[in-house]
Amino acid sequence: MNIVVCIKQVPDTMDVRIDPKTNTLIRDGVPSILNPFDEFAIEEGLRLKERFGGKVTAVTMGPPQASEVLRTALAMGADSAVLLSDRAFAGSDTLATSYTLSQAIRKIGAVDMVITGKQAIDGDTAQVGPGIAARLGFTQLTYVSKVESVDPEKGTIIVERLLDGGRERVEGVLPALLTVVKGINVPRQPSILKMKKART
Numbered sequence: 001m002n003i004v005v006c007i008k009q010v011p012d013t014m015d016v017r018i019d020p021k022t023n024t025l026i027r028d029g030v031p032s033i034l035n036p037f038d039e040f041a042i043e044e045g046l047r048l049k050e051r052f053g054g055k056v057t058a059v060t061m062g063p064p065q066a067s068e069v070l071r072t073a074l075a076m077g078a079d080s081a082v083l084l085s086d087r088a089f090a091g092s093d094t095l096a097t098s099y100t101l102s103q104a105i106r107k108i109g110a111v112d113m114v115i116t117g118k119q120a121i122d123g124d125t126a127q128v129g130p131g132i133a134a135r136l137g138f139t140q141l142t143y144v145s146k147v148e149s150v151d152p153e154k155g156t157i158i159v160e161r162l163l164d165g166g167r168e169r170v171e172g173v174l175p176a177l178l179t180v181v182k183g184i185n186v187p188r189q190p191s192i193l194k195m196k197k198a199r200t
Contacts, residue, residue, distance in 0.1 A: 001054035001112045001152055004105050005045040006132065007038040007073060009066040010122040034069040037117025039187040040180050044147065045115050046077045047185065052152055055079040057108060061089060061100055075190035075198040082108070094123070098131025105136060112152065114177040118143055126179065133177035141172055142179045150174075 012033040045056040058073035060066050061084040070081035084104055092100065105111055114133070119126035126142075133140035139157075145167065146160040155174040160167050162181050190198070 001048060001052045001150075002108075002110055003045045003048060003054060003056045004108060004111050004114045005038070005041050005056060005058050005073065005078065006101055006114060006116045006128070007042065007058055007060050007069050008035045008117075008120045008122075009033070009060065009062050009069045010035045010120055032065065032068070034072050035117055035120045035122075037119060037121070037180070037182060038069075039117075040182060040184050041115045041117045041178075042073050042076050042078065043185045043187040044178070044180055045113075046188070048113070048147065048150065049077075049079075052150065054112070057082060059101060059104055059108075060084070061092070061097060061104075063090075071195075071198040072190070075194040076188055077190075077194075094125050094127040094131060098128045098135060101128070102132045102135035105132065112174050112176075113157075114138065114175075116177070116179050118179045118181050129177055129179035136175070136177070139172035139174070139176040141170060141176055144178045144180045145184055147178070147184075 009032045012031040049056050056078045057080045058070050058078040059082045060069055064085055067083050070083055074081055084100055116129040130140055141159050143162045144159045145162040148158040150157045157174060157176050158171045160169055
């Protein structure tokens, strides 16, 4: 299976400030981290690769320093990483972000599954994953709390979705985009050796 995991570098603070002139996040002096929900997305991609073979490609869009989150994904076990960085992307809203990521996924080629965290903690919109799915024409499975089964030969997937009033079991066809919730798995911690290797 060819799996793409979209991840994001976010400010490591709940005190997000917006520049009133540019309407963009003020990142100066604020440490950045991998979006916590995206750790679960990377782990789920790796688990599916371990079950069915194939590869996992981590993709992020952001400034050059966003390469740090790609290194984390590589240290966890992703096979390759793609950084989309351009000054033209500064201040992108969810529409522009989903468009840019979908174009990158098209360039990657035959993708069976795209996995994202359910939302980014800096924007909290939960719109980018569904936007990517709509642009690619992929089956959209949001708030996934469990991947029950995948049949690559038949091109089907069954997941459990977490809803406000309970859970829902849904079957869909591949290619699919999943947005995953916290608790779908326990993300692995990369070893120091793997972290060093990812730096190169």
